[in-house]
Amino acid sequence: xxxxxxxxxxxxxxxxxxxxxxxxxxxxxxxxxxxxxxxxxxxxxxxxxxxxxxxxxxxxxxxxxxxxxxxxxxxxxxxxxxxxxxxxxxxxxxxxxxxxxxxxxxxxxxxxxxxxxxxxxxxxxxxxxxxxxxxxxxxxxxxxxxxxxxxxxxxxxxxxxxxxxxxxxxxxxxxxxxxxxxxxxxxxxxxxxxxxxxxxxxxxxxxxxxxxxxxxxxxxxxxxxxxxxxxxxxxxxxxxxxxxxxxxxxxxxxxxxxxxxxxxxxxxxxxxxxxxxxxxxxxxxxxxxxxxxxxxxxxxxxxxxxxxxxxxxxxxxxxxxxxxxxxxxxxxxx
Numbered sequence: 001x002x003x004x005x006x007x008x009x010x011x012x013x014x015x016x017x018x019x020x021x022x023x024x025x026x027x028x029x030x031x032x033x034x035x036x037x038x039x040x041x042x043x044x045x046x047x048x049x050x051x052x053x054x055x056x057x058x059x060x061x062x063x064x065x066x067x068x069x070x071x072x073x074x075x076x077x078x079x080x081x082x083x084x085x086x087x088x089x090x091x092x093x094x095x096x097x098x099x100x101x102x103x104x105x106x107x108x109x110x111x112x113x114x115x116x117x118x119x120x121x122x123x124x125x126x127x128x129x130x131x132x133x134x135x136x137x138x139x140x141x142x143x144x145x146x147x148x149x150x151x152x153x154x155x156x157x158x159x160x161x162x163x164x165x166x167x168x169x170x171x172x173x174x175x176x177x178x179x180x181x182x183x184x185x186x187x188x189x190x191x192x193x194x195x196x197x198x199x200x201x202x203x204x205x206x207x208x209x210x211x212x213x214x215x216x217x218x219x220x221x222x223x224x225x226x227x228x229x230x231x232x233x234x235x236x237x238x239x240x241x242x243x244x245x246x247x248x249x250x251x252x253x254x255x256x257x258x259x260x261x262x263x264x265x266x267x268x269x270x271x272x273x274x275x276x277x278x279x280x281x282x283x284x285x286x287x288x289x290x291x292x293x294x295x296x297x298x299x300x301x302x303x304x305x306x307x308x309x310x311x312x313x314x315x316x317x318x319x320x321x322x323x324x325x326x327x328x329x330x331x332x333x334x
């Protein structure tokens with residue numbers, strides 16, 4: 001599914017096209033795609049919230065597939081092996097950020113499905129150094145782990161309060177439902193905030209301590225959260241989260257694109273050593289750490305599957321908030 005010009009999802013901007021099977025270079029894997037998750041970042045790419053980097057691009061960066069060809073000079077991968085391809089595709093390895101364990105901040109980093117063709121396709125090429133080994137089994141619940149899970153985990157780590165503390169999740173989509181499940185398993189009190197009653201019902205199934213509709217007025221009892229993660233790409237929600245975090249708490253924003261944040265009352269919302277931090281991409285260490293934790297916790301994602309040819313409809317449903325959990329595209333049966 002090819003994007004040749006960014007446009008609103010309602011206009012069906014992706015086109016199903018026949019392209020040549022990509023040629024892997026030295027150090028690359030050619031991967032046959034089984035499933036590709038539909039992430040909100042894909043929506044930002046398709047609608048142009050992220051400025052285009054290529055004349056045309058195949059979106060998708062939550063890729064579960066099997067190795068079809070191993071390029072020269074690669075060790076540790078074999079044909080037929082199950083792999084995951086995440087958002088972070090490549091970094092320079094030489095800048096101050098790469099050399100200090102912060103490759104997610106590399107100014108030259110590349111992204112799957114944005115600065116290189118992604119997983120809304122039957123085949124994709126990946127740099128073997130950034131590919132992730134995955135277990136066998138149903139590929140559907142694995143796909144959302146590769147961005148929604150990894151990014152949500154990094155955001156959760158930034159906002160985690162003291163052991164047993166209370167953490168809020170603002171916006172309850174693919175990333176939030178995985179992060180909340182991790183927080184529940186680790187023994188934190190959790191509060192899910194959403195404008196959708198159906199999303200909150202999923203939060204309750206996952207063990208949320210409390211759920212709140214954001215369409216209702218904020219409670220007047222004062223701040224009750226020790227930390228919060230904002231997944232909704234809406235600046236107003238950041239202010240709401242800050243208002244519900246106690247002194248010393250952190251609000252982390254897990255969004256690659258955000259509408260403007262309204263003016264913040266410093267005395268009421270930031271004073272008291274409250275912190276507001278952003279999350280940019282992830283490191284390979286984050287990815288491996290999260291996948292190991294997900295395996296130990298038997299973490300699974302709530303997913304529904306669509307054919308690859310229905311990618312436009314999937315993006316529309318994501319934009320409209322009609323997705324419960326996460327969406328994945330079936331790229332085997334085009």
